[in-house]
Amino acid sequence: MQRAYPEKPAQVYFFGTCLIDLFYPEAGMAGIQLLEREGVKVIYPQQQSCCGQPAYNSGYDNEARKVAAAQIACLQGGLPVVVPSASCADMFRHHYPDLFADTPLRKQALDLAARTYELTEFLAHVCKVRLVDHGPAATVAIHNSCSAQRGMKTAQDAISLLRQMRNVAIVQQERASECCGFGGTFAVKAPDISNAMVQDKCDNLLATGASDLVSGDCGCLMNISGALEKRKETLPAQHIASFIWERTQ
Amino acid sequence: MSRFEPATVNLEFDKRVGDALQDQELRANFRGAMDFLMGKRAAMFPDKEGLEALRTQGEAIRNRCLSQLPELLEQFEQRCTENGIQVHWAETAQEANAIILEIMHKHDATRMVKGKSMASEEIGLNHFLADHGVECLETDMGEYIVQLADETPSHIIMPAIHKNKQQIARLFNQKIDGVEYSENVDRLIGIGRDVLRQKFFEADVGLSGVNFAVAETGTLCLVENEGNGRMTTTVPPVHIALCGIEKVVESLRDIPPLLKLLTRSATGQAITTYFNMISSPRKPDEKDGPKEVHVVLLDNGRSRMYADKQLQQTLRCIRCGACMNHCPVYTRIGGHAYGTTYPGPIGQVVSPQIWGLHTAGSITKACSLNGACGEACPVKIPLADLIRRLRYESNNSEPTSVPAPRGQGALRKRSEAVTWKLWALLLHKPGLYALALFIATRLRALAPRRIGPWTRYRSAPKPAARSLHELAAQRSQSNASSQEHGRHE
Ligand code: SF4
Numbered sequence: 001m002q003r004a005y006p007e008k009p010a011q012v013y014f015f016g017t018c019l020i021d022l023f024y025p026e027a028g029m030a031g032i033q034l035l036e037r038e039g040v041k042v043i044y045p046q047q048q049s050c051c052g053q054p055a056y057n058s059g060y061d062n063e064a065r066k067v068a069a070a071q072i073a074c075l076q077g078g079l080p081v082v083v084p085s086a087s088c089a090d091m092f093r094h095h096y097p098d099l100f101a102d103t104p105l106r107k108q109a110l111d112l113a114a115r116t117y118e119l120t121e122f123l124a125h126v127c128k129v130r131l132v133d134h135g136p137a138a139t140v141a142i143h144n145s146c147s148a149q150r151g152m153k154t155a156q157d158a159i160s161l162l163r164q165m166r167n168v169a170i171v172q173q174e175r176a177s178e179c180c181g182f183g184g185t186f187a188v189k190a191p192d193i194s195n196a197m198v199q200d201k202c203d204n205l206l207a208t209g210a211s212d213l214v215s216g217d218c219g220c221l222m223n224i225s226g227a228l229e230k231r232k233e234t235l236p237a238q239h240i241a242s243f244i245w246e247r248t249q
Numbered sequence: 250m251s252r253f254e255p256a257t258v259n260l261e262f263d264k265r266v267g268d269a270l271q272d273q274e275l276r277a278n279f280r281g282a283m284d285f286l287m288g289k290r291a292a293m294f295p296d297k298e299g300l301e302a303l304r305t306q307g308e309a310i311r312n313r314c315l316s317q318l319p320e321l322l323e324q325f326e327q328r329c330t331e332n333g334i335q336v337h338w339a340e341t342a343q344e345a346n347a348i349i350l351e352i353m354h355k356h357d358a359t360r361m362v363k364g365k366s367m368a369s370e371e372i373g374l375n376h377f378l379a380d381h382g383v384e385c386l387e388t389d390m391g392e393y394i395v396q397l398a399d400e401t402p403s404h405i406i407m408p409a410i411h412k413n414k415q416q417i418a419r420l421f422n423q424k425i426d427g428v429e430y431s432e433n434v435d436r437l438i439g440i441g442r443d444v445l446r447q448k449f450f451e452a453d454v455g456l457s458g459v460n461f462a463v464a465e466t467g468t469l470c471l472v473e474n475e476g477n478g479r480m481t482t483t484v485p486p487v488h489i490a491l492c493g494i495e496k497v498v499e500s501l502r503d504i505p506p507l508l509k510l511l512t513r514s515a516t517g518q519a520i521t522t523y524f525n526m527i528s529s530p531r532k533p534d535e536k537d538g539p540k541e542v543h544v545v546l547l548d549n550g551r552s553r554m555y556a557d558k559q560l561q562q563t564l565r566c567i568r569c570g571a572c573m574n575h576c577p578v579y580t581r582i583g584g585h586a587y588g589t590t591y592p593g594p595i596g597q598v599v600s601p602q603i604w605g606l607h608t609a610g611s612i613t614k615a616c617s618l619n620g621a622c623g624e625a626c627p628v629k630i631p632l633a634d635l636i637r638r639l640r641y642e643s644n645n646s647e648p649t650s651v652p653a654p655r656g657q658g659a660l661r662k663r664s665e666a667v668t669w670k671l672w673a674l675l676l677h678k679p680g681l682y683a684l685a686l687f688i689a690t691r692l693r694a695l696a697p698r699r700i701g702p703w704t705r706y707r708s709a710p711k712p713a714a715r716s717l718h719e720l721a722a723q724r725s726q727s728n729a730s731s732q733e734h735g736r737h738e
Contacts (some may be wrong), residue, residue, distance in 0.1 A: 016717040018676070022689060023710045025717035032721065044721035046390055046683075049676040054667050059640030063673035070677040098634075146619035179577045183617025190615050191702035192270050196581045197617070198706070226707030 001061070005125040006080070011041040012122075013081045017088045018050035019218045020239075027218060027239030029248040031084040031119050034245055038127040042082075048072035051091040056099065058185045065099055072096070072108050080126070081112065084119040084241055085217050086144075086182075090151035092116040118148070119241060120216055133165035135247030141171050141210035141235075142226065143201070145217035146179050158216050158240050165247060171208040175200070182223035198227045205235060213237040252376055253401050259579070259611040259660075260439040266615065269586040275411055279583045282410045286574040287515020289368050290625070307510045308629040311565040314498045318555065318564075321464040322495045322546065328467025332529040334542045342372035345547050349374065349456070349489055350381055352543055356487055358453030362445075364473065364481040365389035367405050367568060368491045368547055371603065372591045374456075385450070388445050390438060398426045405591060406515045406570035411583050445477065453542040454540070455481035459492035460567070461507065461546070465500040469544065471525040472511060474518075479525055488539040490527070491542030494546050495555075507567055510627035512572040550603040550655070557650035559638060561718035563598050565628040572622035572632055579613050587612050594622035594632040595619045607656030610643040672732030686716040 012035065016028040032042045048071060056064035071092075075081050083089040093116045100109035124131045140162060144155035162168055181187065201224055205213060213235050215221050220243025225237040269275060294300040314321060328337045339345035353361070361383055363369065375396070378385045387396040391408035395401065398420055402408030409417070414432050421440055422430040428440055449455075459476055461470040469490050471478050482488045497502065512518045531538035554563045573579045573593030584592035589600035589609055597616060600609045613636050622632040642649065644666065646658030675681050689696070693712040700709055 015723070016721070021717040022686060022712050025715060025720050028717035029720050029724070030364060030726065044717075044725065046722060047679040049679065049682040050580045052676075055672060057637060057640075058669065059637065059642070059644055060666075060669040060673075061641050061645070063669040066673045067676045070679070074679075097358065115703075146617070146621070150624055152621040177621075179617050179619035179621065181577070181617060183619065186614075186617040188702050190266070190578075190617075191705060192267060193578055193615060194617070195706040196270055196276075197577055222710050226392060226703075228709060229708040230704075230706060 013079050014042045014044045015083045017085045024218045027242045030241040030245035045074040051088040053091045054184050079118045082122045085207050086148035086152040087119045089118040090147040118152050118154045121154040124157040131164040131248050137167045138211050139169045139171050140212045141208045144217040145220050170208050173204045173208050180220045182219045214240045214243045216240050258609040262611045265586045269582040283574050283580045291516050295514040306506050307717040310503045311628050317546045325464040332467045340548045345372045346377040358460045360452045361385045361454045362388050362481050364457035364478040386448050447479045449484045452485040454487040455485040456489045459490050462497045469527040472521050474522045483538050487541045489543045491545050511567050511569050514627040515569040554602050571625040575621045575625040598635045605656035606643045607659035610660050613639045
């Protein structure tokens with residue numbers, strides 16, 4: 001069932017995610033600029049930090065709850081929350097309600113869940129963007145995170161945005177839907193398995209001959225481009241927001 | 250891996266995984282087999298909405314049956330007894346083994362043929378019987394191969410999927426008298442058949458698993474492809490069925506949708522070659538069938554799973570193996586790496602609950618929570634959520650459900666717990682987090698080039714010169730001042 005989308009709001013909150021904050025701030029800025037270009041005022045609450053997923057996935061619920069509660073606190077007030085990561089959006093949308101199920105914050109968690117959108121989802125369905133591509137010809141491989149495919153089911157939105165771009169050709173990789181092996185702490189707790197997965201992902205991506213790699217999740221990007229770099233192979237990788245913003249100005 | 254040793258699961262898990270990843274032949278065998286099986290399943294469900302509707306139906310049937318589990322089990326026992334099937338209850342693996350041995354003793358039986366039964370692997374039946382002088386022969390072709398090789402199954406549906414035909418040819422050639430090396434698959438199956446055929450007639454007892462136990466009619470249903478299940482349950486004079494208590498369904502009407510989901514999800518078959526329904530021992534006017542039929546209802550940790558609302562979902566499982574086939578981790582390490590009877594995603598959920606987290610909890614770390622398993626599961630078990638829950642239980646010692654999962658808190662590591670405490674402290678106090686960001690961005694030149702296992706295979710990410718926090722603050726300031734400006738102009 002498709003989600004019912006609201007009219008384009010005047011204002012939104014932007015939740016940057018901790019990875020973007022520290023390692024890929026340009027992706028966050030691109031997301032903010034894309035939204036503002038659509039006439040949506042973006043508020044970036046300075047109190048935000050991390051959705052709490054790393055601890056949650058490792059089975060440290062109390063710690064995750066502590067950090068999650070701080071996000072709930074700074075994202076109050078009914079505005080839609082736009083997140084440039086399906087994985088963190090999934091945490092808000094689907095895991096906060098579980099995490100706070102038997103606590104006083106339950107209602108607020110449900111409220112936040114209902115207001116949360118992944119960036120490409122918001123651009124495609126709420127802003128209904130029309131993108132005008134000014135970039136050079138590119139052949140792009142998309143890596144959709146597992147959360148985009150399964151949790152948030154927004155994988156199609158990234159594709160539909162890229163399809164609007166005149167000079168962009170999307171190339172298909174083998175086993176496109178397979179996990180890249182990041183999985184947050186999985187990459188550290190089961191490093192050898194994770195490595196086997198990311199090496200295959202790199203092979204499949206390189207085999208496409210793509211000029212660029214684009215993803216809606218910086219966790220996957222960090223994993224894949226980190227592995228490519230170690231292998232001394234080049235496939236420029238960007239968050240989809242950066243990629244779109246750079247080509248459409 | 251000749252014997253499943255619970256004691257070694259946690260201890261040797263990392264080593265097993267390492268060995269499996271090194272074994273290129275094994276990895277090629279699994280990759281090929283899993284790609285094939287995923288393709289077969291996909292071809293069986295061309296219509297996405299139809300599949301979803303069927304999964305919803307399957308989930309609902311299993312939930313309804315589980316919600317009445319105690320009553321259905323009683324009804325099942327009563328119907329079986331009326332039909333002349335003898336019912337036994339086993340709370341533990343030891344009890345189940347003892348019950349089976351006692352039945353063997355009662356008949357002075359020393360030879361058993363077995364149809365495929367994961368529950369019998371779960372209780373370590375073969376070795377238990379061997380220790381008591383009973384010969385126990387696997388008759389499912391995959392199980393037979395695995396038994397010949399002195400291994401355990403590496404998949405719950407396809408026990409010998411880790412072997413290619415060359416390996417099987419070598420095995421037959423070495424282990425079966427007078428068999429020449431042949432890679433011809435039909436020939437290999439023929440050889441297995443010849444060996445087994447004779448054994449069916451010599452056996453005193455046949456043992457099988459159960460796919461569905463029907464409460465309304467007291468019927469045991471058995472799904473199979475090779476006919477060995479039918480032979481096992483009809484040729485020897487005594488048939489023992491080993492059945493997990495969760496396998497009971499309310500009525501015969503519940504079976505068609507579940508069967509459809511089972512065979513399509515498992516092997517991509519619309520239907521299997523055989524579907525056996527066993528409702529009683531041989532009746533006076535009947536020409537074949539066993540004189541005695543026994544059902545052993547096995548708990549072995551299942552009622553503990555039942556007690557917790559979330560973990561109870563584990564029991565919906567119809568053992569199709571689709572979660573394994575779709576798991577990117579299983580595909581790379583294969584079933585033996587888990588070191589438990591049940592591997593893959595469902596194994597990561599079931600095994601720690603049967604043998605306790607202190608024994609088998611470590612296998613839950615072999616999961617990236619990518620969710621491919623739950624997406625494939627025909628009865629919509631949220632496997633990733635359950636794996637995550639068990640990780641929590643592994644390092645949490647506050648009571649959650651009664652009774653709590655066995656071994657709760659047993660894998661808690663002080664260093665890890667402290668790390669997460671610090672992490673939470675840093676991230677829930679905005680001032681501290683801002684300070685940390687500031688330091689990391691300003692000292693980015695000093696960022697470590699090695700970060701534990703991460704940089705073994707990847708280069709280290711480098712902090713940006715300015716965090717998004719800073720960039721966003723600057724932007725909103727300059728926006729505000731340009732608006733100010735605009736107003737004055
Ligand atoms: S958990 Fe689901 S997919 Fe896995 S074996 Fe059980 S029924 Fe099949």
